[in-house]
Amino acid sequence: MNQKRYFDHNQKPVELGLQLATGGEGAVFDVNGKPDVVAKLYHKQPAVEQFEKLSAMVKQASPQLLKLLAWPVATLHGPSGRAFAGFLMPRVQGHKEIHTLYGPSHRRQTQIFQDADWRFLIHAAMNCASAFEEVHRLGHVVGDVNQGNVLVSHKATVYLIDCDSFQIRVGKRTFLCQVGVPQFTPPELQKRGFRGIERTPNHDAFGLALLIFHLLFMGRHPFAGRFLGKGEMPLEKAIEESRFAFSRSANAMQMASPPLSLNLDVLTPPLVSLFERAFAASSLQTGSRPSAKEWGGALKEFLKPKFRQCSNDAGHVYPPHPNACPWCELIRAGAPNFFISVALFKTTSGPSSFNLALVWAEIESVAPPPRSYARPTVPSKKTMRPAPGPLEVDLHLPQKMVLRRSDAHRVVAILGVCCLCLSPMVCFGIHILAAPILVVLFLWGGFELARFSRNDGARKEWSEAWRRREDERIRRQEACERSDDALVALEQQWQTLAESCVKTFAGRIRQLSEQRERLVGIRVEQEKALRELESDVQRRQREVFLDQHYLCDAEIDGIGPGRKTKLLSWNIETALDVTKERLYEVDGFGPVLTSKVLAWKGRIEASFRFNPNQGVPASDVANVKSKYRQIQQHIEDGLRRGPPELRLITKQAKTALDSLLPAIQHALIERRQAELDLSIFA
Numbered sequence: 001m002n003q004k005r006y007f008d009h010n011q012k013p014v015e016l017g018l019q020l021a022t023g024g025e026g027a028v029f030d031v032n033g034k035p036d037v038v039a040k041l042y043h044k045q046p047a048v049e050q051f052e053k054l055s056a057m058v059k060q061a062s063p064q065l066l067k068l069l070a071w072p073v074a075t076l077h078g079p080s081g082r083a084f085a086g087f088l089m090p091r092v093q094g095h096k097e098i099h100t101l102y103g104p105s106h107r108r109q110t111q112i113f114q115d116a117d118w119r120f121l122i123h124a125a126m127n128c129a130s131a132f133e134e135v136h137r138l139g140h141v142v143g144d145v146n147q148g149n150v151l152v153s154h155k156a157t158v159y160l161i162d163c164d165s166f167q168i169r170v171g172k173r174t175f176l177c178q179v180g181v182p183q184f185t186p187p188e189l190q191k192r193g194f195r196g197i198e199r200t201p202n203h204d205a206f207g208l209a210l211l212i213f214h215l216l217f218m219g220r221h222p223f224a225g226r227f228l229g230k231g232e233m234p235l236e237k238a239i240e241e242s243r244f245a246f247s248r249s250a251n252a253m254q255m256a257s258p259p260l261s262l263n264l265d266v267l268t269p270p271l272v273s274l275f276e277r278a279f280a281a282s283s284l285q286t287g288s289r290p291s292a293k294e295w296g297g298a299l300k301e302f303l304k305p306k307f308r309q310c311s312n313d314a315g316h317v318y319p320p321h322p323n324a325c326p327w328c329e330l331i332r333a334g335a336p337n338f339f340i341s342v343a344l345f346k347t348t349s350g351p352s353s354f355n356l357a358l359v360w361a362e363i364e365s366v367a368p369p370p371r372s373y374a375r376p377t378v379p380s381k382k383t384m385r386p387a388p389g390p391l392e393v394d395l396h397l398p399q400k401m402v403l404r405r406s407d408a409h410r411v412v413a414i415l416g417v418c419c420l421c422l423s424p425m426v427c428f429g430i431h432i433l434a435a436p437i438l439v440v441l442f443l444w445g446g447f448e449l450a451r452f453s454r455n456d457g458a459r460k461e462w463s464e465a466w467r468r469r470e471d472e473r474i475r476r477q478e479a480c481e482r483s484d485d486a487l488v489a490l491e492q493q494w495q496t497l498a499e500s501c502v503k504t505f506a507g508r509i510r511q512l513s514e515q516r517e518r519l520v521g522i523r524v525e526q527e528k529a530l531r532e533l534e535s536d537v538q539r540r541q542r543e544v545f546l547d548q549h550y551l552c553d554a555e556i557d558g559i560g561p562g563r564k565t566k567l568l569s570w571n572i573e574t575a576l577d578v579t580k581e582r583l584y585e586v587d588g589f590g591p592v593l594t595s596k597v598l599a600w601k602g603r604i605e606a607s608f609r610f611n612p613n614q615g616v617p618a619s620d621v622a623n624v625k626s627k628y629r630q631i632q633q634h635i636e637d638g639l640r641r642g643p644p645e646l647r648l649i650t651k652q653a654k655t656a657l658d659s660l661l662p663a664i665q666h667a668l669i670e671r672r673q674a675e676l677d678l679s680i681f682a
Helices: 048-060 063-068 104-109 118-137 201-216 235-240 269-279 292-303 326-333 340-347 356-365 399-429 432-454 456-534 537-546 561-569 580-585 591-606 618-640 642-658 661-679
Strands: 005-008 013-022 026-031 037-042 074-077 084-090 095-097 150-153 158-160 168-170 173-175
Touching: 005 084, 013 037, 048 074, 048 084, 048 168, 048 173, 063 118, 063 158, 104 340, 118 150, 118 158, 118 201, 118 292, 201 269, 201 292, 235 561, 269 292, 340 618, 356 456, 356 618, 356 642, 456 537, 456 618, 456 642, 456 661, 537 591, 537 618, 580 591, 618 642
Parallel strands: none
Antiparallel strands: 005 013, 005 074, 013 026, 026 037, 037 084, 074 084, 095 150, 150 158, 168 173
16 A cells, blocks of 8 residues: 555546555545545555445535535545545645644644634534534434544634544445444443444434533533542443533532533523433433534524623623623632633734823813703793682781771770779869860760670671681791792702712723823833743743643553543643642542653653743743733723713713703792792781
């Protein structure tokens, strides 16, 4: 199989170029003159069944399939044209294995995913479901679902490779998939082997759900949790026993999610329900795991509402229903920043166009809420009339005249009686000339007394009328006082509200002023942080070196794929993440396994060589600049929002204050009317 010249199934010559990759089954080569295809040559002569399988697949190749899968487009044969050697398939460019997207450290260091936020990962999950749906629509099964045969591009498009291992149905014949990866194998197939087993779309549904879970939960494995019982719970056993560590009923299965993991409640109820169905024990018998189509629909609905942008970190986005950013909450609890590369990309993508002087001038130009007001106009007294009294009340009763005449009658009558009683003594004790005067006085008093007696009924009638008049005056006096109190209360309410609005406006101005001062000093803070990096260059170079060595690529005795998956679930992805304390926290890692992983890290660390000419790692400088650029952008965004927020405060204040003016105007009119009604008694 070392020659360079082969023939396809149509006897057309195919000349191989450079070897691109190699694996357990074969190697992949360039094809000279055909940049859009590559050739896979098997290391050993394939069986006849494999040739028949690939020949059948070549016949089914279609444009729709080739958009989603590296589907065989031609078989390759030796010079004789008979010896089957391999096949041709589309070249996949600009795509990376899916684990480089969902693994936080891989994503940070993979160029095409550095700006991939959580929405990007959800889009990739949706496209992954679409690819599986197309395979199932044609009656085939992926079978060997794993993180190595799913590729993702910088546009979140998904491409499936290693299609020659798929389970293919052609008519009544089925070509089985004979391989698989334990950590992606459904419970019902664990420990059974794969030879002779016909896979179903329900088996694929388990692997698809795992891939989607990896994407949404930063590489966490749904069954790599903390076992609350005694002893160790290997990943394969947890899968076999359907111990979904993130389930709402995980405690009943003696499981708990790993520390510093995203909570299932961040998702919408439909997605939570799909995960529960996908990993539940009941799916083993019923075959009711969510289909690829169901996943695609649920993820599409999940993305429909506009995701919220975190105000503290440019790399964080999250759905509308959580009250706070879940990524920031994880960081505060001790988790790494899973999307630090996104923030770095966004904050260094271009210079800032922010002009502090112009923005601050706009802030100062906003008029504050009013502190006082001009009283509303009311009708003139000349245009108003006093209210008439009740029918039985005479508002114009002649008070002075009636009272004076009544008193005179009373005085004269009394004097007359006195004169009558005293006349004998007076007549005998005084001059004879006074007698006629006393007689006249006596007669007049008697006359008036008789007259007063005759008008007693009229006097009582006038007295009752006067009492009613006084009652009406008191009622109008009280009405005048009430209207005055109501006006004072309304004006006090207006003033209190105005003071509150002015206080709110002044408080926002004070906050904006503090932000302006911080923005002016941000460059000084950044320069100080960059100088501090210079003081520990060697340590940071060593850390960058360790962060480039992944556990998934390591060959450590006793640390297989299952344990590597569990380490990733505990945020241990590279040699930099490895410490004795963190390893002891991982479920199932005791002194023996811990020492093996630490020894692996020690070997890598021993190969590190400090380069004094290299200086501070560029990533560190970029991270510092990104950190302060985020702070700067956050402050700039706050200052940009200042003018519209201040205008809104003033507008809302005016609206609220103006809403009181009709009531105040009404109170003014009522008070003026009450004063006018009372003035008639003056």
